Amino acid sequence: MTTTPTVEQVQEALAGVSDPEIKRPITELGMVKSVDVGADGRVAVEVYLTVAGCPMKDTITRDVKAAVGALEGVSDVSVGLDVMSEEQRKELQSSLRGGQQTKEIPFSRPDSLTKIYAIASGKGGVGKSSVTVNLAVSMAAQGLKVGVVDADIYGHSVPAMLGVADMRPTQVEDMIMPVPVHGLQVISVGMLKPRRDQVVAWRGPMLDRALVQMLSDVYWGDLDILLLDLPPGTGDMAISLGQHLVNSEVIVVTTPQQAAAEVAERAGTMASMMHQRVAGIIENMSFLPCPHCGPEHRLEIFGAGGGDQVARTLSERFGYDVPVLSRVPIDERLRAGGDDGQPLVLQDVDSPAADALRGTAADLTNRGRGLAGMQLGLTPAGR
Ligand SMILES: Nc1ncnc2c1ncn2[C@@H]1O[C@H](COP(=O)(O)OP(=O)(O)OP(=O)(O)O)[C@@H](O)[C@H]1O
Numbered sequence: 338m339t340t341t342p343t344v345e346q347v348q349e350a351l352a353g354v355s356d357p358e359i360k361r362p363i364t365e366l367g368m369v370k371s372v373d374v375g376a377d378g379r380v381a382v383e384v385y386l387t388v389a390g391c392p393m394k395d396t397i398t399r400d401v402k403a404a405v406g407a408l409e410g411v412s413d414v415s416v417g418l419d420v421m422s423e424e425q426r427k428e429l430q431s432s433l434r435g436g437q438q439t440k441e442i443p444f445s446r447p448d449s450l451t452k453i454y455a456i457a458s459g460k461g462g463v464g465k466s467s468v469t470v471n472l473a474v475s476m477a478a479q480g481l482k483v484g485v486v487d488a489d490i491y492g493h494s495v496p497a498m499l500g501v502a503d504m505r506p507t508q509v510e511d512m513i514m515p516v517p518v519h520g521l522q523v524i525s526v527g528m529l530k531p532r533r534d535q536v537v538a539w540r541g542p543m544l545d546r547a548l549v550q551m552l553s554d555v556y557w558g559d560l561d562i563l564l565l566d567l568p569p570g571t572g573d574m575a576i577s578l579g580q581h582l583v584n585s586e587v588i589v590v591t592t593p594q595q596a597a598a599e600v601a602e603r604a605g606t607m608a609s610m611m612h613q614r615v616a617g618i619i620e621n622m623s624f625l626p627c628p629h630c631g632p633e634h635r636l637e638i639f640g641a642g643g644g645d646q647v648a649r650t651l652s653e654r655f656g657y658d659v660p661v662l663s664r665v666p667i668d669e670r671l672r673a674g675g676d677d678g679q680p681l682v683l684q685d686v687d688s689p690a691a692d693a694l695r696g697t698a699a700d701l702t703n704r705g706r707g708l709a710g711m712q713l714g715l716t717p718a719g720r
Pocket residue numbers: 458460461462463464465466467468489492494569621622623665666667668669671672673675676690
């Protein structure tokens with residue numbers, strides 16, 4: 338005959354259930370309101386949600402049922418939901434901040450272990466967002482904790498490419514939970530706007546505030562990697578990034594076209610002026626694999642040599658090696674994956690474009706952190 342589990346055993350099982358957004362055990366977060374074990378093996382668990390109508394409530398309910406249901410002697414699990422009081426939320430917020438009341442950008446602490454890559458380009462439409470989401474998903478698939486900041490105030494296409502265009506982040510007091518998807522966490526400047534159709538004229542100080550908000554008001558936890566999709570060009574957002582995340586590195590995306598390459602060089606130079614190291618170049622839409630002969634025959638639809646040109650120019654200018662990290666072919670499935678919210682690297686895993694992006698993701702995560710945060714270039718005015 339089986340005996341029913343003790344309340345402690347149920348608590349232990351619940352310690353294996355994490356809040357999907359905060360990624361910490363619900364027992365640690367003060368989210369377990371009560372546990373009741375009946376003589377017949379029926380277990381009733383009451384859970385505090387951080388906010389009413391939490392979008393993650395079904396996930397939490399399912400995970401609690403699975404964890405407790407797996408215990409020996411449990412015949413049934415019921416999950417009741419309650420909502421934290423303001424007091425409890427404040428407590429949670431302060432414990433998540435490590436007791437600190439003032440906000441800070443955790444990634445700019447000297448002891449931060451998060452590697453930060455900003456994806457930049459001189460001009461729009463070269464594939465920055467596509468590159469960002471596919472790198473991010475590849476890195477998450479390696480088992481790394483990955484955060485993505487969509488800092489492109491004009492485009493904010495990253496959520497759509499990940500399939501969460503309509504998701505709104507959960508807010509606990511003034512702390513914002515990034516949206517979990519495909520094993521990573523994402524926040525978009527578009528999610529912070531009150532309404533999606535709102536048209537805002539973003540000026541420097543507003544951009545700066547939006548970036549700081551995405552870095553300090555958002556609870557990221559301990560990330561291995563943070564990727565930022567920047568707006569095209571060398572504008573205010575690039576300056577803010579350089580000021581707030583001095584230890585970030587920049588990846589410049591360009592097409593093989595000469596004109597695009599020249600503009601891309603400016604984005605690289607800008608990064609260097611802001612003390613950021615340029616980790617390398619990704620040449621996107623590099624070639625079209627010939628539909629007749631196969632990938633050995635490369636049709637150079639957008640010209641050739643752009644990636645090499647940017648790499649050579651920036652290497653000479655900075656005095657360190659700026660490599661071409663990858664050449665990503667033109668692939669209709671890459672576009673389709675973006676439109677469907679199913680990134681290519683998860684779909685057509687063996688396609689040459691997915692291979693190229695996955696390879697670059699592995700290169701970037703294998704690098705030591707020694708070179709990050711190297712002080713390069715000029716001191717920007719006003720610091
Ligand atoms: N290698 C590729 N092959 C085929 N289509 C691609 C490729 N890279 C990007 N695209 C498509 O090109 C379009 C532009 O890409 P994306 O939105 O990633 O560029 P972006 O640089 O972020 O643009 P923006 O400046 O507007 O933010 C998208 O429709 C995308 O699906």
